[in-house]
Amino acid sequence: MKILVGIKRVVDYNVRVRVLPDGSGVDIDGVKMSINPFDEIALEEALRIKEAGKAAEVIVISCGTDECQQQLRTALAMGADRAIQVKTGSALQPLSTAQALLRVIEREQPGLVILGKQAIDDDNSQTGQMLAALWNRPQATFASKLVFEGEKLTVTREVDAGLETIEVDLPAVVTVDLRLNEPRFVKLPDIMKAKRKPLDVIPLEELGASLASNLDITRYAAPPLRQKGIRVENAAQLVQELKNRGLL
Amino acid sequence: MSKILIVAEHDGHTLNLSTAKCVSCAKAIGGDIDIAVLGQGHDAVGAQAAALAGVSRVLMISAAHLAHPLAANWAPEVLQLAANYTHVIGPSTTMGKDLMPRVAALVGVNQFSDVMEVLSPLSFRRPIYAGNAIIDVKAAEGQKIVMTVRTASWPATGSGGNAVVEQRTAQGTAAGHSRYLALNSAGSERPDLQGASKVVSGGRALGSAEGFALIYRLADKLGAGVGASRAAVDAGYVPSDMQVGQTGKIIAPDLYLAFGISGAIQHITGIKDSRTIVAVNKDAEAPIFEIADIGLVGDLFTVIPEIEALLG
Ligand SMILES: Cc1cc2nc3c(=O)[nH]c(=O)nc-3n(C[C@H](O)[C@H](O)[C@H](O)COP(=O)(O)OP(=O)(O)OC[C@H]3O[C@@H](n4cnc5c(N)ncnc54)[C@H](O)[C@@H]3O)c2cc1C
Numbered sequence: 249m250k251i252l253v254g255i256k257r258v259v260d261y262n263v264r265v266r267v268l269p270d271g272s273g274v275d276i277d278g279v280k281m282s283i284n285p286f287d288e289i290a291l292e293e294a295l296r297i298k299e300a301g302k303a304a305e306v307i308v309i310s311c312g313t314d315e316c317q318q319q320l321r322t323a324l325a326m327g328a329d330r331a332i333q334v335k336t337g338s339a340l341q342p343l344s345t346a347q348a349l350l351r352v353i354e355r356e357q358p359g360l361v362i363l364g365k366q367a368i369d370d371d372n373s374q375t376g377q378m379l380a381a382l383w384n385r386p387q388a389t390f391a392s393k394l395v396f397e398g399e400k401l402t403v404t405r406e407v408d409a410g411l412e413t414i415e416v417d418l419p420a421v422v423t424v425d426l427r428l429n430e431p432r433f434v435k436l437p438d439i440m441k442a443k444r445k446p447l448d449v450i451p452l453e454e455l456g457a458s459l460a461s462n463l464d465i466t467r468y469a470a471p472p473l474r475q476k477g478i479r480v481e482n483a484a485q486l487v488q489e490l491k492n493r494g495l496l
Numbered sequence: 497m498s499k500i501l502i503v504a505e506h507d508g509h510t511l512n513l514s515t516a517k518c519v520s521c522a523k524a525i526g527g528d529i530d531i532a533v534l535g536q537g538h539d540a541v542g543a544q545a546a547a548l549a550g551v552s553r554v555l556m557i558s559a560a561h562l563a564h565p566l567a568a569n570w571a572p573e574v575l576q577l578a579a580n581y582t583h584v585i586g587p588s589t590t591m592g593k594d595l596m597p598r599v600a601a602l603v604g605v606n607q608f609s610d611v612m613e614v615l616s617p618l619s620f621r622r623p624i625y626a627g628n629a630i631i632d633v634k635a636a637e638g639q640k641i642v643m644t645v646r647t648a649s650w651p652a653t654g655s656g657g658n659a660v661v662e663q664r665t666a667q668g669t670a671a672g673h674s675r676y677l678a679l680n681s682a683g684s685e686r687p688d689l690q691g692a693s694k695v696v697s698g699g700r701a702l703g704s705a706e707g708f709a710l711i712y713r714l715a716d717k718l719g720a721g722v723g724a725s726r727a728a729v730d731a732g733y734v735p736s737d738m739q740v741g742q743t744g745k746i747i748a749p750d751l752y753l754a755f756g757i758s759g760a761i762q763h764i765t766g767i768k769d770s771r772t773i774v775a776v777n778k779d780a781e782a783p784i785f786e787i788a789d790i791g792l793v794g795d796l797f798t799v800i801p802e803i804e805a806l807l808g
């Protein structure tokens with residue numbers, strides 16, 4: 249079985265993103281870029297499945313400009329076998345990404361596709377669900393545990409009410425939550441080795457995917473500021489302050 | 497005029513509060529509002545939906561394969577209904593986040609996620625980058641709108657409605673490749689985190705599951721719901737459904753009390769719509785103080801018992 253893992257290049261989670269003064273976008277000039285943290289978890293899971301002898305190959309895929317090759321190389325250094333860049337000039341919205349992923353799935357025939365539950369830049373949380381719909385296959389979103397039984401996969405999902413378990417037939421799309429695993433660190437020699445692993449570049453047009461129309465972003469704004477608060481010295485003052493405000 | 501369909505969230509017996517919040521968002525769009533209630537043997541939920549103010553019709557669709565909200569089974573059903581509507585809306589809860597993008601893909605459109613404000617029937621406001629930026633997003637004229645509603649941004653619509661309840665037959669059958677097995681819910685008597693007017697939260701500083709008992713005790717004294725930072729969940733002090741933040745629950749209680757939480761951006765984004773934020777942290781430089789309305793620099797292990805004593 250092959251496993252396909254989605255890798256999105258995003259602004260690192262430690263960066264506090266700011267809106268450009270003219271409202272035309274966010275200022276991400278020169279900021280640190282990383283693999284979307286959920287995608288690291290997705291890749292870690294794929295690698296563990298392969299190490300347990302349940303998969304033969306782990307393929308990482310990113311749709312984006314040539315800059316995303318950096319994140320694909322990191323993914324190869326983590327242990328992926330090969331990488332695919334679907335080359336695009338501009339950022340894709342989730343439905344287009346799902347359409348492009350589907351075309352690659354048709355070529356590669358993976359038994360499992362693992363994506364992040366959400367990209368921490370656009371916070372969309374759509375791509376995996378959309379891919380599963382277009383592919384007409386099961387989706388197991390927000391996964392915190394995967395257990396294989398032959399062609400079936402039992403997935404524990406983090407839902408608002410607790411932990412839900414569902415069973416899906418393969419092939420399937422899984423999107424991962426934070427508690428699934430802790431991704432490994434990349435070792436220096438592996439970075440060297442990763443340079444020799446295959447990274448195929450497929451221009452988006454070559455995939456023949458007809459892309460959905462994008463939603464149009466008309467304005468970016470900074471979030472409203474909260475009013476500056478006060479400091480209290482001790483528990484008694486705190487309780488008094490809450491009483492004064494009618495909160496206790 | 498817009499024709500709006502809301503997909504109800506429920507557990508088979510009780511309508512989730514998120515549905516009443518979706519109705520408020522639908523009212524802001526303006527138009528005729530219907531609610532689809534998918535499930536099995538869930539008539540009580542239909543009655544609750546019909547009582548929401550501002551709803552015209554409640555469409556009850558009952559079938560064995562719809563008993564649990566498996567997106568693979570629900571999405572084709574919602575797609576069939578969607579033909580008659582300009583807008584299809586679900587809550588930005590784990591149920592809505594799972595289902596609605598699958599619906600959107602079947603419709604053939606990108607989804608508006610986490611709508612916090614309606615600018616026009618085609619244009620909506622939503623947060624990105626963990627709430628560090630707010631964007632206005634517009635759909636093309638004539639495009640069907642599929643969206644999730646950021647529940648923390650909307651009040652629940654009131655009751656007093658009297659919608660017509662219609663029974664419909666399911667159009668589809670089970671997808672066959674996906675099976676619901678179980679829900680493991682800690683089930684507590686405390687107010688639900690997403691609906692509570694007061695929430696007490698603890699972070700890594702609590703140190704252990706036993707240490708977290710301090711938070712529960714104070715919450716019970718205040719009649720509050722209980723939340724946690726990711727660090728507290730990852731460390732196993734509390735279950736995952738208590739995580740508040742960018743990738744957990746987004747909440748907006750009247751009073752949020754954070755004990756031993758540093759205030760990482762991912763946490764802040766989940767609480768910054770709270771009316772009053774209180775932070776207790778022993779580090780005077782902790783970023784949580786930047787957004788707290790009332791800050792107290794101190795050790796939570798002494799402060800919490802003191803507060804309890806003062807509350808009597
Ligand atoms: C992809 C991604 C998604 C994430 N999503 C979320 C999310 O949804 N929600 C979330 O919360 N986090 C999330 N995080 C994690 C976030 O970045 C922080 O790591 C996390 O919020 C820290 O939790 P904490 O404040 O409990 O722990 P810490 O940052 O370790 O802070 C502990 C605080 O306790 C204080 N303290 C220690 N002892 C005491 C004491 N005795 N009395 C009083 N104060 C004390 C310390 O001064 C410190 O400020 C996410 C991270 C990533 C990468």
Ligand SMILES: Nc1ncnc2c1ncn2[C@@H]1O[C@H](COP(=O)(O)O)[C@@H](O)[C@H]1O
Pocket residue numbers: 253254255256257284286287290309310311312340342345362363364365366367368370371372373374375376
């Ligand atoms: N451009 C992309 N290239 C590869 N994978 C992507 C891309 N965009 C999104 N994904 C995958 O889809 C997941 C969810 O993204 P989103 O729906 O944008 O929140 C991410 O965690 C990735 O695994």
